[in-house]
Amino acid sequence: MAIRVKSPGLLTTVQDTGRLGEYAIGMPPSGAMDVFSYQVGNYLVGNEEGAAGLEITYFGPELEFTEDAVVAVTGAQMPPKINGDEAPTWETLAVEAGDVLTFDYLQNGARSYLAVAGGIDVPVFMHSRSTYTLIGLGGHEGRALGEGDELALGEAGDRSDRVGMAVEEQQIPRYSKETELRVIIGLASYRLTEESMVEFLNTTWTVTPDADRVGYRYKGGELGFVEREQPAGAGADQANVVDFGYPVGSIQVPGGVEPIVLMNDAVTGGGYATIGTVISADRDKLAQTKTNDKTRFRSVDLEEALAAREERRKQMAEIKEALTRT
Amino acid sequence: MSRGVETELPQARYSYGGDEFVFVELAEAMSLKVNFRAMAITNKLEEERIEGVMDICPSNASYMVRIDPDVLHPDDLISRLEEIDAEAGDIQGFELRTRVVDVPVMMEDPWTHETLMRFRDRHQDPDATDLEYSARINGYDSKEDFIAALLGSPWLVTMIGFVPGLPWCYQLVPPEEQVEVPKYVRPRTYTPERAFGFGGGFAVVYSVEGAGGYQLYGLAPAPVLDVKQELKDFQDSIVFPKPGDVFNYRGIDREEFDEIRGRVEDGTFEYRKKDFVFHPDRALDDPHTYNEEILGVLYGD
Numbered sequence: 001m002a003i004r005v006k007s008p009g010l011l012t013t014v015q016d017t018g019r020l021g022e023y024a025i026g027m028p029p030s031g032a033m034d035v036f037s038y039q040v041g042n043y044l045v046g047n048e049e050g051a052a053g054l055e056i057t058y059f060g061p062e063l064e065f066t067e068d069a070v071v072a073v074t075g076a077q078m079p080p081k082i083n084g085d086e087a088p089t090w091e092t093l094a095v096e097a098g099d100v101l102t103f104d105y106l107q108n109g110a111r112s113y114l115a116v117a118g119g120i121d122v123p124v125f126m127h128s129r130s131t132y133t134l135i136g137l138g139g140h141e142g143r144a145l146g147e148g149d150e151l152a153l154g155e156a157g158d159r160s161d162r163v164g165m166a167v168e169e170q171q172i173p174r175y176s177k178e179t180e181l182r183v184i185i186g187l188a189s190y191r192l193t194e195e196s197m198v199e200f201l202n203t204t205w206t207v208t209p210d211a212d213r214v215g216y217r218y219k220g221g222e223l224g225f226v227e228r229e230q231p232a233g234a235g236a237d238q239a240n241v242v243d244f245g246y247p248v249g250s251i252q253v254p255g256g257v258e259p260i261v262l263m264n265d266a267v268t269g270g271g272y273a274t275i276g277t278v279i280s281a282d283r284d285k286l287a288q289t290k291t292n293d294k295t296r297f298r299s300v301d302l303e304e305a306l307a308a309r310e311e312r313r314k315q316m317a318e319i320k321e322a323l324t325r326t
Numbered sequence: 327m328s329r330g331v332e333t334e335l336p337q338a339r340y341s342y343g344g345d346e347f348v349f350v351e352l353a354e355a356m357s358l359k360v361n362f363r364a365m366a367i368t369n370k371l372e373e374e375r376i377e378g379v380m381d382i383c384p385s386n387a388s389y390m391v392r393i394d395p396d397v398l399h400p401d402d403l404i405s406r407l408e409e410i411d412a413e414a415g416d417i418q419g420f421e422l423r424t425r426v427v428d429v430p431v432m433m434e435d436p437w438t439h440e441t442l443m444r445f446r447d448r449h450q451d452p453d454a455t456d457l458e459y460s461a462r463i464n465g466y467d468s469k470e471d472f473i474a475a476l477l478g479s480p481w482l483v484t485m486i487g488f489v490p491g492l493p494w495c496y497q498l499v500p501p502e503e504q505v506e507v508p509k510y511v512r513p514r515t516y517t518p519e520r521a522f523g524f525g526g527g528f529a530v531v532y533s534v535e536g537a538g539g540y541q542l543y544g545l546a547p548a549p550v551l552d553v554k555q556e557l558k559d560f561q562d563s564i565v566f567p568k569p570g571d572v573f574n575y576r577g578i579d580r581e582e583f584d585e586i587r588g589r590v591e592d593g594t595f596e597y598r599k600k601d602f603v604f605h606p607d608r609a610l611d612d613p614h615t616y617n618e619e620i621l622g623v624l625y626g627d
Contacts, residue, residue, distance in 0.1 A: 023381035023392055025565040026487035026533075126564075135490060135534050137553055186341035187349050232501065233356025233386065233527030236508040242356045243494060243528060245383045245390035245487065247343030269385060269487035271509070271526055277344030305345040306395060313396070 002067045002153040003116070005145050006100065009061035011212075014120050014139035014151075016052040018264065019128035026268045029248060030130035030138060033213060033264055033287035034111055036316065037075035040167060041115030043320045044072035044092045046159050051119030052129035054145075056112040058290065060103025061145065063114075065095045070117035070159040074167075076109025076175065076288060091166040109175035109288040118156030132265060134214075171319055175288045178204075181261075182282050182300045182308065187250060187274040188241055196223035196256075200275065200297065205259065207293045213265040216286065218295060223256050225273065235271060243271040249278035251297075261286065281308035336360075338411060340404045345395050348403050351388040352415075356527050360387045361484045361496065362606040365422065365570055366414040367407065376406070384569045385485040386494060386528070417606050426480065426572040426624045428598035429531070431522045432583040433457075433473050433544040438521050441514070442542045448512040456541040460507045460524065475505065476543070476575065479617050481529060482609075483571040491533035491551030493567035498613050498620075509539035520546045522575070529575070533565075547578070547586035548595055558596045566597070572604060572620060600624050 005012075015038065018031025032038035032055055042051050054061075060078050073080045073089045080087045081102045087093050089112075095101060103112065122129050122140050131139025140149055189197065205218035225238040233242045239254055246252070246262050252272040253259045261278055263286070278286060279300065289295060300308075339351040350367075353360045361384075368384040371391070378398025383390045393403055414420065434457065446452040451459040461472035481495035497504060509525040514537060517523070521532045523540030530540060533551035550567055552560040559566050567573070578586070589595035600623050608616045 021380050022490075023390075024383045024486065025563065026490040026492055134536070135551070135553060184342045184344055187343060188351065190339075231353075231355030232504065233496070233506065234354070235506075235526035240509075240526065242354065242387045243485065243488075243526065244351065244385045244388040245349065245485075247347035247349065247390065247392075249344045249346075267488045268383070269485065277342070277347065279344050280346050302342050302345065302400060305342075306399075309345055309395065 001150045002065065002069060003151040004064040004066060005147060005149040005151070006062040006064050007147055008145040008149070009056055009103070010059040011057040012061045012145045013055050013131040013133070014052050014122050015055045015130045016128055017050045018130050019126050019132070019138065022126060023268055027126070028132070028265050028268055030132040030213075030264050031128070032113065034075055034113070034284040036173070036284040036312065037111070038113045038115075039316060040090070040319055041072045041074040041113045043323045044074070044090070044162070044165060044167070045070050045115045045117040046162050047115060047117065047119055051115070051154065052122065053116065053120060054114040056103065056114060058106055058110060060112065063101045065097060065099050065101065067097045069095050069153065070156065070162055071095055071101070072115045073112055074115070075112040077107040078109075078112045079104040079107070088166070090172050092162045092164060094160060094163045110290040111287055116153055117159045117162075118154035121152040121154045134265060165323055167319055168322065171315065173285070173288070178294045179285055179289050180296050180298055181286055182279045182305065183251065183276040183297045184279060184302060184305055185276040185299050187247070187276060189275040191225050191241070191273040192253070192275050193224050193226055196225075197275070199223060200259070201299055203296070205295045205297070207289050207291050207295060208258065209291045211289070211291055213263055215260045215262045215266050216289070217258050217260045219258050223253050223259070225256065239273055240271045241273050243269055245269045246274060247277050249280065249283055250274045251276050251278065263287070279305040279308060281305070281312045340407070342400055343390065345400070346392060348391045348393065348400050348407070349388065350390070350407060353387045356387050356496065357501065358482065358496065358498065358606070359417070359610060361482065362417045362420060363411075363415045364389045366417050366420045367410050370410045370414050371407070374406075376403070379403070383487065385487070386496065420606055422570050422604040422606065424568075424570045424572060424602055424604050425599045426574065426602045426620055428624055429546060429573045429575050430548065430578045430582065430586060431544045431546050431575050432578050432580065433477075433522075435545040435583070437518050438542040438545050441516060441518055441521070444516075445510070445514040448510050448514060450508060450511055457543050460505070460541050460543075463507065464505050473543075473577065475503070476529070477577045479613070480572050480574040480620055483567050483569055483573060484528070486565065486567055486569060489534055489536065491565035491567065492530055493550060493571070493573070495529040495573055496527060497529070498572070498609050498617055500613055507541050510541070513537050513539035517542070518545060520549060522546055545583075547583045548590055548597065556593050557590065570604070572602065574621060574624060598624070
């Protein structure tokens with residue numbers, strides 16, 4: 001045992017890169033919503049890629065360390081405090097046995113990540129430690145952390161030489177209350193009228209309170225479907241299609257009024273028309289938006305999506321390189 | 327035009343699901359034929375073990391592939407999928423090595439009844455039960471006749487998903503006999519685990535408790551998802567159903583329901599099932615005769 005949860009915060013879960021490769025049985029990937037921040041946390045503390053950390057949503061926990069540890073807090077600006085003294089984010093920190101880590105109020109973004117040298121050691125379920133709360137598997141007992149929970153850490157050895165390493169200022173993402181997300185229009189976008197597609201892309205949408213690991217729901221416009229005689233098996237509503245698979249990041253518009261972007265813990269398929277998909281490089285940014293933030297969707301082609309993916313990969317590699325001691 | 331419309335394959339729609347998914351809609355309408363085509367293509371793709379393919383998800387009238395675009399460019403995959411469709415998509419001579427499974431269901435059970443009564447205000451017809459409503463709009467004289475139709479012919483598992491283990495099932499009957507019902511006007515916030523429901527053209531068994539919009543008809547005593555893998559049928563996977571399985575929903579009474587629940591709880595339950603080589607063309611040509619044969623395989627000795 002190495003971390004005792006004195007209070008859990010609003011929603012704190014154990015996450016890693018996710019339970020990939022199980023989509024065909026209806027298992028969503030789970031995993032860190034903002035992969036960039038989560039991975040950079042691992043680089044800071046010298047973990048293997050994929051070591052499990054804590055995803056901290058909106059309001060932070062109070063954690064007591066029962067042994068010395070090397071940690072880093074990345075992602076949303078929710079300033080960490082060690083025994084009440086403010087500590088920097090995006091920087092490797094030392095905590096000693098008996099220290100209490102707390103978090104100040106959220107200043108921007110939505111999700112902070114706590115990386116601990118050695119990783120959070122919960123049992124691996126289907127090759128991942130990520131928590132999937134809907135059916136209660138993975139993570140710590142398949143659920144968000146609760147008061148009194150105790151977490152073990154993986155073997156880390158002495159990593160005290162890493163303390164004080166920091167991500168360069170220009171590499172740290174800035175989270176704004178207005179976000180642009182790039183999407184590839186497609187899937188069943190033919191169901192939307194042309195005017196509605198224009199409106200979808202021209203509207204400044206507002207994140208509703210329904211914004212979590214399952215998906216983000218937006219309001220601010222009204223979209224219409226091309227009238228058709230519904231095909232066999234689809235069901236009567238114009239928003240319905242013959243049930244099909246939903247990509248992670250796909251956008252659906254159930255009643256024509258509130259678009260939903262499906263995220264890491266979402267259903268893997270269903271009967272609502274999907275109109276496009278947020279590109280993988282921008283899911284990190286989406287994960288740092290919160291209720292009442294503004295979002296616009298910009299249509300891009302595959303080439304731009306792949307270029308953005310490559311750019312993000314390079315940036316992460318640079319950060320990792322800079323944080324690797326030789 | 328020498329080729330009849332019947333034999334023409336509808337044009338598939340290939341689409342990028344962001345940079346990590348390729349989504350292929352074979353047809354907008356559901357039919358057995360289009361599902362066989364999806365299965366023929368995805369089975370072939372599975373055999374090819376292409377590097378960079380992470381997930382192959384056959385669905386009802388479509389399929390989806392998750393890729394690692396750093397390894398496999400989506401356009402390269404699409405080119406190959408088009409070739410596979412041209413080779414295998416007409417399902418000529420396609421055989422499906424599958425299983426036929428006995429799936430007991432207690433219709434009009436007290437638990438789903440309690441649930442559907444609780445959410446009457448979200449339903450198209452608050453004064454009828456889901457079964458009474460579904461029977462009426464499908465032109466059946468009584469709910470008993472409607473139940474007899476659901477339990478009278480086997481079903482093909484055409485897709486797994488929504489949540490882990492949930493099977494979508496399409497009945498192996500001619501198009502004019504297919505049942506179709508709308509989903510609830512507003513989804514329920516609760517559905518019991520193992521509820522037997524129906525929405526659009528599909529029957530499902532809810533693998534976990536949760537929200538849901540399908541009409542509720544009954545409850546299965548045996549699970550389709552076993553996260554702890556305690557039952558024999560779940561030794562290799564936490565999920566029992568597989569796309570291409572043939573399920574026969576068999577009506578049971580409360581006594582048999584309780585008896586099966588007991589065996590599930592003490593860990594001795596096992597589905598009655600037989601290996602079966604399914605011939606899609608026979609299911610399309612003369613489904614009722616073929617169904618008799620299928621049930622003979624399942625229940626005969």
